[in-house]
Structures are given as C-alpha cells and as structure tokens.
Amino acid sequence: MIQTFKAGLLLLCCLMTTACSTPNSTIREEFEKSMKAYNKLLRWHEIEGAGMAYMVPELRDEFVKAAADIKKREVAITDFRILTSECLPDKGTGEVVAEFDYYILPSNRIKTQSYRQDWVYRDINERKSWKVKSGLPPLNESQRHLSLAHSLTSFARAHRGTENIKKMALYP
Numbered sequence: 001m002i003q004t005f006k007a008g009l010l011l012l013c014c015l016m017t018t019a020c021s022t023p024n025s026t027i028r029e030e031f032e033k034s035m036k037a038y039n040k041l042l043r044w045h046e047i048e049g050a051g052m053a054y055m056v057p058e059l060r061d062e063f064v065k066a067a068a069d070i071k072k073r074e075v076a077i078t079d080f081r082i083l084t085s086e087c088l089p090d091k092g093t094g095e096v097v098a099e100f101d102y103y104i105l106p107s108n109r110i111k112t113q114s115y116r117q118d119w120v121y122r123d124i125n126e127r128k129s130w131k132v133k134s135g136l137p138p139l140n141e142s143q144r145h146l147s148l149a150h151s152l153t154s155f156a157r158a159h160r161g162t163e164n165i166k167k168m169a170l171y172p
Contacts, residue, residue, distance in 0.1 A: 027089040027121060034130035035085060035096050035119065042100070043080050047071070047136070056120065056131045066136045074105035075139050083114075094119035094130065102139055113137045 034054060041050035047070060051063035079101040087094040096117040101110050115137040119130050 024089040028087045031087040031089075031094050031119065031121075031130050032085075035082070035094070035117070038117075038132060039080050039082065039096075039098055043077050045077065054130070054132050056122065056133045057124065059133065059135065063135060070136065070139055075102055076105065077102045077139075078110065087119075089121070092121035094121075100137065100139070104139075104141060111139075111141075113139055 038050050038054040041047070041053070047067035048064060051060055051067055055063045077100050081099045083097045083099055085094065085096045096119065098115045098117065100113050100115055102113065103110055116134060117132050118134040120133050121128060122131050124131070
C-alpha cells in the first residue's frame with residue numbers, strides 16, 4: 001500500500017513538473033520561431049510584412065514609415081546574423097541582438113548595423129504571440145564597412161562553408 005502511494009506520488013510529481021515546464025518550453029519555441037521569421041522577412045525585403053506581422057500595434061505606423069524610408073533610399077539587406085537571444089517566459093519578454101549587412105544603391109559597399117530587438121509576449125485579439133516593440137535600425141551610410149573577403153566568407157559560411165571560397169583562390 002505504501003509503495004503504491006509512493007509510486008502514485010512520484011507519478012504525480014512528474015506530471016506536475018512536465019505540466020509546469022511545457023508552457024515555458026512552448027513559449028520559448030514560439031519566441032525562436034517568431035524571432036527567426038521576423039528577421040528573415042527583413043532580410044528578404046518584406047519589411048512592411050514583418051512590421052504588420054510582428055510589430056506591437058501601437059508602433060506599427062511608425063514602423064511602416066521607417067520601412068517606406070528604407071525602400072525609398074534603396075537599402076538592400078543582404079544578410080543577417082543573430083548574435084544573442086534571450087527569452088524570459090516568466091516575464092513575457094525577450095531580447096535579440098542581430099547584425100544586418102546591407103548596401104545602399106548606387107553603392108555596392110557592404111555595411112553592417114547592429115539591431116537590438118525588444119520582444120514582448122502579448123495577448124492581442126485573444127491570441128498570445130510574440131511582438132517586437134523596438135523600431136528599425138537606421139541603416140544609413142555611416143555604418144562600418146566590410147571587406148569583400150569578409151562578405152564572401154560570411155556568405156559561404158551561411159550557405160556551404162568556407163571550402164568553396166578557398167577553391168576560388170580568394171585565400172592564398
């Protein structure tokens with residue numbers, strides 16, 4: 001009888017632990033998906049779509065204006081990297097530091113801009129989801145420049161590794 005009680009208590013503890021950890025795990029997974037999707041949309045020049053899908057409602061108008069300015073200035077984002085990400089499910093917040101490579105036509109010089117994103121887990125229209133509450137970075141001419149070799153290395157690492165670049169004799 002006591003062994004049955006102990007086994008039942010152990011099972012109950014396991015179930016409670018699993019039940020308590022699942023929501024935070026799911027919230028973290030949603031954060032990862034939202035963060036990656038948002039940054040991919042920016043990378044693929046879907047800036048307005050990124051704002052409509054992931055920006056907090058009270059900042060969408062400002063975001064859309066900034067997106068229009070980026071489009072008007074012919075800014076082209078070529079790549080992004082997530083440098084750090086932190087999700088705090090208990091607080092309903094997250095923070096991402098990403099780095100974007102871009103150029104502004106007619107120049108073909110690649111520039112790099114860090115972008116700190118503050119995220120919040122919100123209930124909007126009776127649906128909880130992750131939203132960005134920080135605006136777009138400036139993406140202007142004064143950012144640091146990357147060399148062609150660095151840009152190609154970043155591209156190769158992202159797509160196939162450095163072997164292909166070494167074969168192209170960019171590295172002696």
